[in-house]
Amino acid sequence: xxxxxxxxxxxxxxxxxxxxxxxxxxxxxxxxxxxxxxxxxxxxxxxxxxxxxxxxxxxxxxxxxxxxxxxxxxx
Amino acid sequence: xxxxxxxxxxxxxxxxxxxxxxxxxxxxxxxxxxxxxxxxxxxxxxxxxxxxxxxxxxxxxxxxxxxxxxxxxxxxxxxxxxxxxxxxxxxxxxxxxxxxxxxxxxxxxxxxxxxxxxxxxxxxxxxxxxxxxxxxxxxxxxxxxxxxxxxxxxxxxxxxxxxxxxxxxxxxxxxxx
Numbered sequence: 530x531x532x533x534x535x536x537x538x539x540x541x542x543x544x545x546x547x548x549x550x551x552x553x554x555x556x557x558x559x560x561x562x563x564x565x566x567x568x569x570x571x572x573x574x575x576x577x578x579x580x581x582x583x584x585x586x587x588x589x590x591x592x593x594x595x596x597x598x599x600x601x602x603x604x
Numbered sequence: 605x606x607x608x609x610x611x612x613x614x615x616x617x618x619x620x621x622x623x624x625x626x627x628x629x630x631x632x633x634x635x636x637x638x639x640x641x642x643x644x645x646x647x648x649x650x651x652x653x654x655x656x657x658x659x660x661x662x663x664x665x666x667x668x669x670x671x672x673x674x675x676x677x678x679x680x681x682x683x684x685x686x687x688x689x690x691x692x693x694x695x696x697x698x699x700x701x702x703x704x705x706x707x708x709x710x711x712x713x714x715x716x717x718x719x720x721x722x723x724x725x726x727x728x729x730x731x732x733x734x735x736x737x738x739x740x741x742x743x744x745x746x747x748x749x750x751x752x753x754x755x756x757x758x759x760x761x762x763x764x765x766x767x768x769x770x771x772x773x774x775x776x777x778x779x780x781x
Contacts, residue, residue, distance in 0.1 A: 533650040540643075540696040580695065583688035590677060590685055591651045 530559050530599055533591060537584055542569040558598030561588065565603075573603060636697070636705045637662045643696045644668055644709060647689060653678060665706035668693075669713065678711045683718070684772065686711055687746050719752055726756040729778055730763045739779035744769065750776050 531552040539545040547566035552559055565573055574581045585601050592599035637659050644657045648670070655672030672678055679686050690709040698704045710716065725742070733740050742753065753776045754765050764781050767774050 533647070536646065536650055537692055537696065541699045579691070583691045586680065586685055586688035587647070587651055587692065590653065590680070593677075594652050 530588065530591060530595075531561055533587060534561055534563055534584060534601065537587075538563055538565060538573055541572050541580070542566065543572070544569055555600075558592060558600065561599060561601045563601060563603050570603070631701045631703050631705070633662055633664065633666075636664075636701065636707075637666055639700055640666055640668060640693060640697050640705065640707050643700065644670070644689070644693050647692060647696075648672075660710075665708055667708045667710070669710045671712060675712045675714070679714050682744065682772070683714075683746055683749070686714065687748070715748075718749065722749055722752045723756045726753045726778075730757055730760055733778045733780055734762045737780050739777055741768070741775050741777045744773045744775045746772075747774075750774065753778075 531550040535548065535550045538548045538550065542548055542565055544566040547564075547569065549564040551562045551564075553562075554560075563573060572580070573584075575583075581601065581603060588599045588601055641657050641659060648655045648657070653672065653674055655670045655674070655678065658669050658671065659666065660669050661667035670678060677685070678689070680688075686709065690707070693709055694705070694707060697707065708715070729740055729742065745753075750767055754767075757763055757765050757778065762781050763778050765776055765778050767776050769775050
């Protein structure tokens, strides 16, 4: 699940080496945590959260295929 | 005036990409097309969805189509998955090439068919609005679809259109002129 987030985040950030994605199981499915350099936060969130929203949509598809749910948190 | 009417060239972009939308044109089209294809292909693989990406038009805006067994999944509710896939592809391609490349992503010709259906729907509802002399609203749609409705009815002598609501709930209202 996290490789999708990692690919997108590393592609669109100025400091891809600072991108850290972790994944943990919770009661409500998989929780993905995305951490980026402070200056990159705006890039992975986007204006009005548009980038984050798009990432969440794609994750949801992947989670649905795996018959689970996934949440994305941006730290 | 509506945002999607005010910016007729790029229908669904937020303000983030504004500065990148300027036609740079430094990257050769073949490179832009092959990069877009590769990015979209990678996204599909990472999503675990099987599909073949093809370039329908190598001229700008680039037009890519996905042939897949899982059409419904890739389109998503109200085309939300397809919009997200297109948006992320644009962002990654822009970051890769250092230049904003206008491009469309379609799934099994869905957008094309949808466009035709929306044009018919717009004209049909416009007739209803004129007959009943009261406004009617369509169901919520993404910006690119609302834009099709606005444009289809922009020259209509007896009705006018505007959008109401926020985000994924935003919808077009057709009212008598």
